[in-house]
Amino acid sequence: MLMQQIRRVRQRAIWSWEGVVHVYRTEGSLSQWLVANAAFAVLAFALPLSASERGFLLMGGIIVLAAECMNTAIERVVDDIGTDRRAAAKQAKDCGSAAVAVTAMGVGVGWLCVIVGLIWA
Template sequence: MWQQILRVRQRAIWSWDGFVHVYRTEASLMQWLMANAVFAVLAFALPLSAGERGLLLMGGIIVLAAECLNTAIERVVDDIGTDKRDAAKYAKDCGSAAVAVTAIAVGVAWVCVLVGLAI
């Protein structure tokens, strides 16, 4: 049992190290954190159901996860080599697209919730 607890602890440390790396090296993560803070305040200020609020907050967190994955892709591609290669460009572009798609999904969720409030 203690071994399992130590494994969970170690995984949490590695995860935190990864998040700190992205925070320190990617300005876009700070932008998403600020956007999440603004939208979290809005989510708690509006008369939303717990489900709506949870969906919107979760969506913002998923954008952060996508940004972390995008950074991981960029680091691996850059580690392999700095030569201009089509596959490297496409990998990085796809990672960026993943962030954009998740952000659009959260935007759609916000529009749906706000339209529901207005009706």
Template sequence: MWQQIMRVRQRAIWSWDGFVHVFRTEGSLSQWLVANGFFAILAFVLPLSAGERGMLLMGGILVLAAECMNTAIERVVDDVSTEQRDAAKQAKDCGSAAVAVTGVAVGVAWVCVIVGLIW
């Protein structure tokens, strides 16, 4: 039992270290955090159901996760080789696209919720 607790603790430390690394090295994570803060306040101010609020907050957190994965892809690609390669560019572009698509998905969710409130 104690070993399991220590493993969970260690994984939490590694995860936090990864998040701090992304925060310190990728300005876009800071931008997403500010956007998430603004939209989280909006989600709690608007008369939303618990499900709507949860979906919107979860979406914002998923954008942060996508940004972390994009950074991981960039680090691995750069670690393999610093020379310009088509596959390296494609991998980085795909990681960036994942962040963009996740952001668009959250935007669509917000539009649906806002239209539902207005309608």
């Protein structure tokens, strides 16, 4: 029973990694977010932040990557259903894109709060 669960967890990890690789290979925006996350990670470790602030900011960057993966999933499903221009298809894709943007804005607000806190301290 335990070995079966371990195999299932392993298989899910493989499928998840395949999804990340697919998004990386097909969506230039994921590469851009990875570069931004790397730059912000360097900044997060260079600034005198608490462990919780640093974790919050790094976690936010990872959540943006997750949103980008979900946006790609929405785009793939919409494109798989059909290539005809449909209002609902455009709205679904736009909403997926908006989810990435709103997530990124949330992380930006977090960075702003931390930076303002550093300046005022």
